[in-house]
Amino acid sequence: MSKHNEKSLHKQTLHKQTLSKKSPNNKELPQACQAINEFVIRFANTNGTGSASANNMFAKAILRMGIPVSAKNIFPSNIQGMPTWYEVRISEKNYLGRRGGDSELVVAMNSQSINDDINSVKVGGYLLYDATKALNSEQIRGDINYLGIPISAICLKEYSNPRQRQLFKNVIYVGALAALLDMDFAILKDLVKDQFKGKEKLITPNIYALELGYQYAKQQFICPLPIKVESRDLLNNRIMVDGNTATGLGAVYGGATVVGWYPITPSTSVIEKFASYCARLRIDPATGKKNYAIVQAEDELAAIGMAIGGGWNGARAFTATSGPGISLMAEFLGLAYFTEIPVVLVNVQRAGPSTGMPTRTQQSDVLCCAYASHGDTKQVLLFPQDPHECFELTAQAFDLADQLQTPVIIMSDLDLGMNDHLSTEFKWDDNKKYQLGKVLSTEQLDELEVYGRYLDTDGDGICYRTLAGTHADKGAYFNRGTSRNKFAAYTEKSADYIDNMERLTKKLTTASQLVPQPIIKQGKKIAKIGLIYYGTSSHAITETIDHLKEHGLSADTLRIRAFPFNGQLEHFISKHQEIFIIEQNRDAQMKSIIVNECQIDPNKLNSILHFDGLPITSRFIEQAILTHFEQQSSTQQAS
Amino acid sequence: MSKHNEKSLHKQTLHKQTLSKKSPNNKELPQACQAINEFVIRFANTNGTGSASANNMFAKAILRMGIPVSAKNIFPSNIQGMPTWYEVRISEKNYLGRRGGDSELVVAMNSQSINDDINSVKVGGYLLYDATKALNSEQIRGDINYLGIPISAICLKEYSNPRQRQLFKNVIYVGALAALLDMDFAILKDLVKDQFKGKEKLITPNIYALELGYQYAKQQFICPLPIKVESRDLLNNRIMVDGNTATGLGAVYGGATVVGWYPITPSTSVIEKFASYCARLRIDPATGKKNYAIVQAEDELAAIGMAIGGGWNGARAFTATSGPGISLMAEFLGLAYFTEIPVVLVNVQRAGPSTGMPTRTQQSDVLCCAYASHGDTKQVLLFPQDPHECFELTAQAFDLADQLQTPVIIMSDLDLGMNDHLSTEFKWDDNKKYQLGKVLSTEQLDELEVYGRYLDTDGDGICYRTLAGTHADKGAYFNRGTSRNKFAAYTEKSADYIDNMERLTKKLTTASQLVPQPIIKQGKKIAKIGLIYYGTSSHAITETIDHLKEHGLSADTLRIRAFPFNGQLEHFISKHQEIFIIEQNRDAQMKSIIVNECQIDPNKLNSILHFDGLPITSRFIEQAILTHFEQQSSTQQAS
Amino acid sequence: MSFQKSTFHHPRLKVNDLGLTYRDYEGALSTLCAGCGHDSITSAIIQACYELSIEPHKVAKMSGIGCSSKAPNYFMSKAHGFNSVHGRMPSVTTGANMANQALLYLAMSGDGDSASIGFGQFAHVVRRQLNMVYMVANNGVYGLTKGQLAATADKGVKNKAGEISLFNDIDLCSMALQLGASFVARSFSGDKKQLVPLLKAAMSHRGFAFIDIISPCVTFNNHPASTRSYDYVHDHITTAAVTDFIPIKTEITTDCNVGDCEDICLHDGSIMRIKKLDSEYDTRNAHKAIMDIEEHKKKGEILTGLLYFKPTASHFHEINNTCDTPLNQLTQDALCPGARILSGINDSFR
Amino acid sequence: MSFQKSTFHHPRLKVNDLGLTYRDYEGALSTLCAGCGHDSITSAIIQACYELSIEPHKVAKMSGIGCSSKAPNYFMSKAHGFNSVHGRMPSVTTGANMANQALLYLAMSGDGDSASIGFGQFAHVVRRQLNMVYMVANNGVYGLTKGQLAATADKGVKNKAGEISLFNDIDLCSMALQLGASFVARSFSGDKKQLVPLLKAAMSHRGFAFIDIISPCVTFNNHPASTRSYDYVHDHITTAAVTDFIPIKTEITTDCNVGDCEDICLHDGSIMRIKKLDSEYDTRNAHKAIMDIEEHKKKGEILTGLLYFKPTASHFHEINNTCDTPLNQLTQDALCPGARILSGINDSFR
Numbered sequence A, B: 001m002s003k004h005n006e007k008s009l010h011k012q013t014l015h016k017q018t019l020s021k022k023s024p025n026n027k028e029l030p031q032a033c034q035a036i037n038e039f040v041i042r043f044a045n046t047n048g049t050g051s052a053s054a055n056n057m058f059a060k061a062i063l064r065m066g067i068p069v070s071a072k073n074i075f076p077s078n079i080q081g082m083p084t085w086y087e088v089r090i091s092e093k094n095y096l097g098r099r100g101g102d103s104e105l106v107v108a109m110n111s112q113s114i115n116d117d118i119n120s121v122k123v124g125g126y127l128l129y130d131a132t133k134a135l136n137s138e139q140i141r142g143d144i145n146y147l148g149i150p151i152s153a154i155c156l157k158e159y160s161n162p163r164q165r166q167l168f169k170n171v172i173y174v175g176a177l178a179a180l181l182d183m184d185f186a187i188l189k190d191l192v193k194d195q196f197k198g199k200e201k202l203i204t205p206n207i208y209a210l211e212l213g214y215q216y217a218k219q220q221f222i223c224p225l226p227i228k229v230e231s232r233d234l235l236n237n238r239i240m241v242d243g244n245t246a247t248g249l250g251a252v253y254g255g256a257t258v259v260g261w262y263p264i265t266p267s268t269s270v271i272e273k274f275a276s277y278c279a280r281l282r283i284d285p286a287t288g289k290k291n292y293a294i295v296q297a298e299d300e301l302a303a304i305g306m307a308i309g310g311g312w313n314g315a316r317a318f319t320a321t322s323g324p325g326i327s328l329m330a331e332f333l334g335l336a337y338f339t340e341i342p343v344v345l346v347n348v349q350r351a352g353p354s355t356g357m358p359t360r361t362q363q364s365d366v367l368c369c370a371y372a373s374h375g376d377t378k379q380v381l382l383f384p385q386d387p388h389e390c391f392e393l394t395a396q397a398f399d400l401a402d403q404l405q406t407p408v409i410i411m412s413d414l415d416l417g418m419n420d421h422l423s424t425e426f427k428w429d430d431n432k433k434y435q436l437g438k439v440l441s442t443e444q445l446d447e448l449e450v451y452g453r454y455l456d457t458d459g460d461g462i463c464y465r466t467l468a469g470t471h472a473d474k475g476a477y478f479n480r481g482t483s484r485n486k487f488a489a490y491t492e493k494s495a496d497y498i499d500n501m502e503r504l505t506k507k508l509t510t511a512s513q514l515v516p517q518p519i520i521k522q523g524k525k526i527a528k529i530g531l532i533y534y535g536t537s538s539h540a541i542t543e544t545i546d547h548l549k550e551h552g553l554s555a556d557t558l559r560i561r562a563f564p565f566n567g568q569l570e571h572f573i574s575k576h577q578e579i580f581i582i583e584q585n586r587d588a589q590m591k592s593i594i595v596n597e598c599q600i601d602p603n604k605l606n607s608i609l610h611f612d613g614l615p616i617t618s619r620f621i622e623q624a625i626l627t628h629f630e631q632q633s634s635t636q637q638a639s
Numbered sequence C, D: 001m002s003f004q005k006s007t008f009h010h011p012r013l014k015v016n017d018l019g020l021t022y023r024d025y026e027g028a029l030s031t032l033c034a035g036c037g038h039d040s041i042t043s044a045i046i047q048a049c050y051e052l053s054i055e056p057h058k059v060a061k062m063s064g065i066g067c068s069s070k071a072p073n074y075f076m077s078k079a080h081g082f083n084s085v086h087g088r089m090p091s092v093t094t095g096a097n098m099a100n101q102a103l104l105y106l107a108m109s110g111d112g113d114s115a116s117i118g119f120g121q122f123a124h125v126v127r128r129q130l131n132m133v134y135m136v137a138n139n140g141v142y143g144l145t146k147g148q149l150a151a152t153a154d155k156g157v158k159n160k161a162g163e164i165s166l167f168n169d170i171d172l173c174s175m176a177l178q179l180g181a182s183f184v185a186r187s188f189s190g191d192k193k194q195l196v197p198l199l200k201a202a203m204s205h206r207g208f209a210f211i212d213i214i215s216p217c218v219t220f221n222n223h224p225a226s227t228r229s230y231d232y233v234h235d236h237i238t239t240a241a242v243t244d245f246i247p248i249k250t251e252i253t254t255d256c257n258v259g260d261c262e263d264i265c266l267h268d269g270s271i272m273r274i275k276k277l278d279s280e281y282d283t284r285n286a287h288k289a290i291m292d293i294e295e296h297k298k299k300g301e302i303l304t305g306l307l308y309f310k311p312t313a314s315h316f317h318e319i320n321n322t323c324d325t326p327l328n329q330l331t332q333d334a335l336c337p338g339a340r341i342l343s344g345i346n347d348s349f350r
């Protein structure tokens, strides 16, 4: 109890009493936190106890009340029995990045971590805890409010089955929160019904558990608390979903049929979701047979090998992996780059290096993906910011891979992939046709006089490919990772080799025009500050801009959505006096690539690097920017 | 016969006639090439025919005449029957890089490639060919001199065994060259004797074959030719050896005992040489048992895994590989970086990407080795320039790995590894002791109160490690690729993680001071031009500097010998107006790293990129520099 | 470098049922060493395909890296080929087959490629019962990297450099049998009479077919101390059962004793005739096959021929229940659920 | 997170020959699921090591990645451990053993770790006969990544998510037998009585010892449709032969019928007693073992116990002829040939 240690203790909980200005030991209590639709609740649980679905229900209830909400699951790399947290930010200002700092309300259900959890309550905030066992005096802070509910005792009394006793604890605190925060109880009931569709027997006991909590809170505490929610209509059609689900669905819409994969956190659910959508949407109605094939491979080398085999043979093929899997795929990524095979790879990044922190988020594979494999290689990368883009860029990735005949890597991360995000809904235009790129049909081959697999007929670095089985006499070639001439024959001739390598460079230039362009937000008057960021860092940016304004600083922004870059990035950098590149890694990896590819003086670029494994916060970014300017002005004063 | 095609033909060879000014068809002959100790001979053979040892004998004979010589073997990725070339540059000016361009003398023994080979003779130069079958008229150039020897016919007459008929062809042309170039025949005889030590029966027939060629030339041609050699004493104790032999020997001297490896060109001979030196020098005299263990692993993942296991357990362990193997080792390199295990990896680079050109040279794994593996990683790299440094830096790599507790990668290349180079002799100081780094002994552990594997006691980022079996009670820890705190316990705490990652950054700073420093050559007056290069590009540099002087340009040089860099590189760059970075890859990989690590404006750095798979030439570099200045002055004039 | 042979057809060359000549099944000129066993395998493949009247462009030639893995370049230039990376042919073939089950997958690997770096992928493609012909050109060494010992080299033998093989060999046929391959054979590149019908049977088999083909490396493993030299293999070969291949609509004649001869009707209607040379041999018993291989090995003999065959095997796509249209031919209509369904999905996230 | 247990020793705890208590063999508190089979393996290892009086710091604990691979953290904190990368424990152990043959290598892997991603390394470490104890905690699923089917899952079973195992399982004992392992056993984490003596025998064996330990995953593979659940294994287990372990200098008593009982003197002088429960069983016949495993499987039974043992096996260092001093203890004097020899070498390049 390092923080606000208060020894003596009279009353632990705010039982039916007005929030007094006095703490239980008569010290002056700080102003109790007050907030409507703008606060953070942190749930501290033990993993494997079923808390995830209850916490999720809570977040979804806020959503259905029309209030913007974001949720971060902070879980351990183990299966059962270790501390896990779920942080829900409610923000009608639409600040949906992780806020960071202490929380207004902490639901502390894990005795292993409770001391830390108590310390994570904001001064004036609230601690909801299981009062079955009294807190010890060390655990009493004078500056927060305690909401004790004898949850275990209630469960012990109400349920006989040990599993139920465990599970319903979570539902009970959600019920209590409904009362404390003034949530719409009907919504919670609906959610229970939705959740147990098909298992109707479970609906009543769950609702009963909700009510147990609700009633207990109503009776024992003054409800609602000064922090509470109010229904709004602020969603604008947005949905709440995790990025991996969106990516899996994007692959279905993008026409993927061949998947090789190997399980690894946090990418596993990309494939699981793809598989379950396929099972629903991709069974041939006539025969009941599958319009797709998924193989759980023996490892990541085999997984990407299968995807490449599928891509070579003209199917839309992909795989998904994280950290160690990316390293293992390096050799094959070089093969696909050099043999020009379309293939899509989803990299849901986690905290490295090595096994690192497998259940934490980072953007630290940027460099190793951009230049994956030995030799001179460059890969095409896409950086989705939210589930909407996970869906859209994944579907588009298959077009790009086919058009460019090269691997396309989707750079997601654990935060995006595994956490629920409020996001623009998924969109699909039925008139849009798959771009299958330059593949010659039987008829086209018939008409052709000479076919050369690596003839750059169009001058864009992209050549025409053929598929096995297309034509009885023409177009066959021997695909190889060794160097070859324009007619795909093996060569060790320097001139042929150089010619091919330079064409591949040209192809990347073509790619820079085809890939999704950066999103630039810029006023008529160019601001002094330019913020460059990508992927999940974007969730912190609206908040950052607002707060910087409060400090009299205005900033334009550029969000990178793909590598290779085109001129827009250089232009943006050249137009701004102070550029900050925001990244979630230690080594400023994107900055390295920008400097290198755009020939930009690195001294022009300031890095803001957040790499502790948790999603970046606006506070962190603001702090870095303000410190930068403070230092600048102090050196200016000094000189 | 694209080049100097001359149709009609009277005489193909210069049989006992003075070199006339007229070509066989009475056209004016260009001046016949004249040179003493300063020319290039190119041997064109078929691989698998035993030419390599004959050609090598030729080069070594030049060496023993005290004349600087360099030899490049340009061989196909196949075992038998394909064209192969051997280029010998004789240069008493000590220009030992590949010269490039056409050769003064071509020995054309391969009918597959002979047309190209004829075209590769310099105007006024000489073609030595097998005249058993007459050349066709297409193959007659008016501007070169033909030296026809009926080699096959001689062999047919002299030998009955078909293998001998084949093998001795090569020896015969070497004998002929001895006469034509005025070589010391006694030296050739000695070389034969050295070569067949232990197989004495082969000496006489080989010498006989030499004499067959010698006598034929003496009788049929005016010997010596205007190009010829003269004995000198220009070697200064230098030796001629390939880099892989030196690396293997360096590992013996560096105390390596554990090797896991997997065959791959051009790294295989590193291990083969290590093994053969070990068999000679590392057998326990008392027991006849091996003081080392070498395992041919099942693949590169296993190879580096073994080396890491050995390094973890306190042995000096290494592996060697090339291109695809580097990609396959990425995951393990990240593990070794993050768990801080000493291990040495020899990367003999070849032309990528993918399988690429496995028998061609490149420096194109720089980027992927410096930042090997997913997540934020940085690896220590060493760049030897010649066999002397292969020996020295390899031995030192084991010290560095132990001192820094991290992988050390030796960045050799095919040119360095597989070609013979004239090089300073190997040196060893018996007083120098292995630097085993911070490893705690039983006694030290006894004295220690608390042991933490990752406590940065000395503030240099390097912590104290312990070895299994050292102490009954203290010092044991669980080595893991997951993040851990200072006491090696698993952690997902952000603060612990960051602390560790920042310490690793600090360790790299310490490394930058320990690694071999760059070699800077700089006059009192700082030159306008600064050339930065590394590895085998160095062989072209003396020549480049001399030639630039002829153009009125003076240049200082900095040769990079290791990554991470320290301040000297930045300083050199800042002091020079025009910086050129010379590399043998397409993507300016070293430049990227310099820009990124030293925060240098890339626009200050000009790249000279040679990546056709053959060793870089001074001509190429000069050309690039001169063109740069021409363009500069023309834009200046224009503006 | 690779050379194209002239494609001029002599008008009187014999043609097969498709009207194609033998030369239509050839590939680029081999760049392997003169006498390399792999070239004989190439020519056996050409003969088998020609005689079976396989459409060249309906074949996919797959390989890893090695001298053996170059071989697909030397047969059927009208077929697409994929020379992938070392040891990973099985995964690439799996993906290719997933995408298009209508092709015949002829895959060539080496013993280094399959028994060392690729052993994991080898095992798992067997397990998945991919419909393919998996050939290993077994020379006991790494040819392309100049003669290191392979894991298939017999314990105690020396390579050309004099290094001794210290460990027991990995017998890929035994492994394939143990892992459940439905067709397992061993043959010898020098014995076309045995090899060609085995190849035909393997190509006609629907399911995973494995053939380990002893294929001497003349350059690095043809010396007296080798057990993969031409001489050694010639002298120590013994055969359990061989196959004859009788195409559809051919009259079936009986040319062997009842009991030692079995006709099996394959899925396309052609007949595979198994002739037992050792009347004790049971081609339906995988375990006995493993033991027989080993017993012969103990006696210094190399057991070849058809070692095991399960005519009723199923293959990956059957097990996966994939639709009959090759996946690479499905159109956007079949693949994309469209906007209407998407709006329902959106609703599930509200 | 990992927790250190308090190291306070109760004065009256029993001690072994080294004067160490049971608790001296314990590790960090387990973070596995309550009831996970892997924790039982951990405690069997602790018991075996305690009873054998193994010096903890002379042990190296090796593992890959997975719930099972975490287990070494939960025993013997006084031993160094190396939790490496997924599927690559065998190579790291090989290197470690090459460097120091004086340690006892206790290696823990999972069925995902060994039968899928690590299958190649598994096969090759068996082949090299590394002196180690290779344990696989076989639960038929990938525990740590939440329940995907492993390649050891029986064909037809379902995982918790309802996915069916479509292919034949890979039986790691059969593979180890086929690849020439000198000690092969199967056991059950729930049967300490059988497991502890097997572990002791494996630890005392000089050579490669493999133990496949069925170890139910309570969270993802303990349901009725599983063949790796506690209930299923309990009901279907059958045992061929078990071992007793009799340390050096212990009087040997006869407690079993002649013929079904065999005493084998190990290299350190202790005795391993093999007791056959099935008197037909032959622990010296690897092929029969493979067939027996399969026959039992066909009957729905799981054959456990000591399946094969070759007491005279050699191991890697013997085969390699490595010097007796562990390589990591050789000094510069022994390793570095010095300047004089170097000058001779220089001369060879002139």
Ligand SMILES: Cc1ncc(C[n+]2csc(CCOP(=O)(O)OP(=O)(O)O)c2C)c(N)n1
Pocket (backbone or CB within 6 Å): B262, B263, B264, B265, B300, B324, B325, B328, B355, C065, C066, C067, C068, C069, C085, C086, C109, C110, C111, C112, C113, C114, C137, C139, C141, C142, C143, C144, C145, C150
């Ligand atoms: C990842 C990787 N490692 C190593 C090599 C080098 N290499 C090329 S072929 C080969 C072995 C070939 O042996 P095998 O498969 O038996 O084929 P063979 O040449 O004997 O027919 C090796 C190790 C490579 N190309 N890629």
Ligand SMILES: Cc1ncc(C[n+]2csc(CCOP(=O)(O)OP(=O)(O)O)c2C)c(N)n1
Pocket (backbone or CB within 6 Å): A262, A263, A264, A265, A300, A324, A325, A328, A355, D065, D066, D067, D068, D069, D085, D086, D109, D110, D111, D112, D113, D114, D137, D139, D141, D142, D143, D144, D145, D150
């Ligand atoms: C290269 C790599 N791929 C995937 C993973 C993710 N991963 C962690 S454990 C595991 C499987 C574990 O299964 P098993 O070996 O059976 O151990 P169990 O958890 O069942 O004991 C996987 C796939 C990883 N850590 N590294």
Ligand code: SF4
Pocket (backbone or CB within 6 Å): B079, B080, C031, C032, C033, C035, C036, C037, C038, C067, C068, C139, C143, C144, C216, C217, C218, C219, C220
């Ligand atoms: S080296 Fe051996 S395997 Fe390779 S082509 Fe030559 S003979 Fe064949």
Ligand code: SF4
Pocket (backbone or CB within 6 Å): A079, A080, D031, D032, D033, D035, D036, D037, D038, D067, D068, D139, D143, D144, D216, D217, D218, D219, D220
């Ligand atoms: S998930 Fe399964 S294997 Fe992992 S700890 Fe839990 S019970 Fe054990």
Ligand SMILES: [Mg+2]
Pocket (backbone or CB within 6 Å): C066, C110, C111, C112, C137, C138, C139, C140, C141, C142, C143, C150
């Ligand atoms: Mg081979």
Ligand SMILES: [Mg+2]
Pocket (backbone or CB within 6 Å): D066, D110, D111, D112, D137, D138, D139, D140, D141, D142, D143, D150
């Ligand atoms: Mg498992």
